[in-house]
Amino acid sequence: MIRRLLPIRDRRLALRRKGATPPWLSLLFRVALAFALIGVALAIFWFDRDGLRDNADGAISFTDVVYFTIITITSVGYGDIVPVSDQARLFDSFLVTPIRLFVWLIFLGTAYDFLLKGAWERWRMKVIQRKLQDHVVVVGYGTSGSEAVSELIRRGTDASTIVVIDERPAAIEAAEDVGATVINADATRNATLDAVQVGHARALIVAAGRDDTSILIVLTARRLAPDVPISVIIRSEDNEALARQAGATTVINPASFAGLLLAGSTHGPHIADYMADLAASDGRVALHERRVTAEEVGKPLAAILTGLGLRIYRGTECYGFWQPEVGKLQTGDLVVEIVPKSEAQPVAPA
Template structure:
């Protein structure tokens, strides 16, 4: 079976494509295990090595303080080896005492030394043990804290956007969403590559590692509660199966899919996509327009880049605009959305705006307007 971008437009080609999609839905055990990983960005957390070094410094400070205390009152201690306690003996006593080894060859014999052991050295021993045990618990409880963060995130996430694929298309789609006011906490990235997921996580996005053609991977991304789904995979057949799975899990979300070839657009629409963007033909049209007129190509590229120069904006009609012509709006209106219909601004039906309409306008980017 040839991939979709090499297939013919025949019905038999679509049948073969669908058949291949379902054959690809059988991942091995390694893929299933990889799909269990959810990465949630955590800010202001020290690196593990730095945490260990900080605890080690604290332990050494406690050891040094205990050594100085013992050495200052060395006359109150007895060494069975030579009946005298020097600085090395004080450090040795502090080490075996704090670690609770207690060989008994150096012992406090004076009242002041014994009182110091009760009131000072014993609390220092407890502190020393807390530091050591705390380092171990830090490692052991990290997994638990991660599971708690995942549980908290799942209980709170609603109406978010799931982006399948963190390649060039996926990253640019996310950049546009953020430019339009979408928060990073409202975006979840799904990708089968660990490297791509780490990049998304470092950029501040929740990530799910796994095969997006599997429903369990999309369920971990809480796709059933999402309001928008962006599918930007590398292959058209993968995009089709992801679309089928996503639509099965969520009947109401808006699904936008990127494909390489125009011949696969009908298949993606039948699979449940609301909008299908053809990357190769769109790039070809832009190349052709740029060849005919570089200025036209520059304007189109400007319109496609949100936040730079001119932006295409979908907004509701205001009360002041209702009943008026699109040409009387402050923004340049190029289309009117009425119900589920898209009307060109020259369409007679769009001659008078209604309060329930939405308009597609061209306006200056916010930073340019300032």
């Protein structure tokens, strides 16, 4: 199912996803199609054989029709040297002509690359775009971006619903190998984010590698997708506030998170272990966010039965399990809870 990306400098954006059809099967299809066309021509000449004349013996046999079909399709002419025996004609038809057919396939393949592939890519892009809904967009397929994609897949996300944006061909190929939809483009441009339907995405992850680039991407994305959750990797603590002002929902500093684990380990050997357990896809427990159900409205956070309630989000405010505001849940509250890994579900859009 897939295609070759056009570089952004060509001013054409192309989505692609690695397909299950191997190259040899595509080639076999082309060969089969060529022989099918020859079969159609052969049937036409056979039913119209009375309109043909053989200057050698005056009779039109099936061999004559096969021979005539082949030389007609390949535009081969012998002039005054004409094979008249069945053996010679069959030899030319079934041994020589396949060689010519493969040569024609090379020319047809070249014509496809230069004339048809662009239109094919545009059509494929439109097909993929129509299906992009509730997907995850990942900008940057470096260390952090690739780990995020791998973790999403481990947590049950269909790889085809992950769209990776990167300008490096090697990164694009690596992302394509895991089954993601990819686009070789600059994520700071409106056209790129429009191409991946960021407004219909479930979430946007920005791991561009540079804080200034990441913040610019967040600004661009937030204008196009006001309601989409945006998570961004920021490496300098000074830029975390800027990222939030740009519209990031979640700002993650890898160094700070590593520091939390290291500091936690000094206060007890199991604290860092539990934090890693929460974060890992193969841990025993997981953090889960969901909306309060109708049955839970009016009850305290401690009374929920689905997991261990930690905090609620009410509008723009956040309340911990120890605060009096969580004593009575309200419609629209978001609950963050710890649940067994087997019961963890993807977060529903707010």
